Amino acid sequence: MSQYQQGLRGEQIADEYLKSQGFVVVEQRFRSRHGEIDLIAKKNRTLYFVEVKYRPQSRLGSGLAGITPGKRQHLLDAARAYIAKKPQQWKLAYLEVTRAGVLFREDVLHEN
Template structure:
């Protein structure tokens, strides 16, 4: 179970990712969309494409950092949760799954990596 400190760090990482993506021209739709399968951190829109964003924050890259923490199980849960979200649409828009990885200090802009169409 995450500690209050980890929850605050996760919230701060999502805030940083959201600000970065808005700066890159994406439009915010929702945050922390939950289903019985899991949670999607951010749902954004880039032109006509829905973008499901997984935000991963790690203090150290010793064990692969944020990108290295994406497991096949996490990918399955993200896809299943995205399907729940997409059932709300009568016409399915194109969509993709992106990952924002933040390693190290949250205040360092250079620590943020955006991987588009990650899985």
């Protein structure tokens, strides 16, 4: 399986997980001139901009460590571009898919 296909698989697992937790996924792979947001989901009138990291092998380390300051800034800028069109309360979140399961952490990256 290619890296791209693994990423899509991780996003599919993340999508299913979020829905099982009461989120409504409103957009996938949102692109702006600042970058891409993997999933945008909504729960209790709050939008969550979700960065998905798929780790099929635990030896690859934490996906959160792979979010560099530059990547974090691109995520924030892309989220702000989306919010500029549809103002509302929002949070950035992180979701890691591994063989052991799914780790969802909100408020890790930023909150407005």
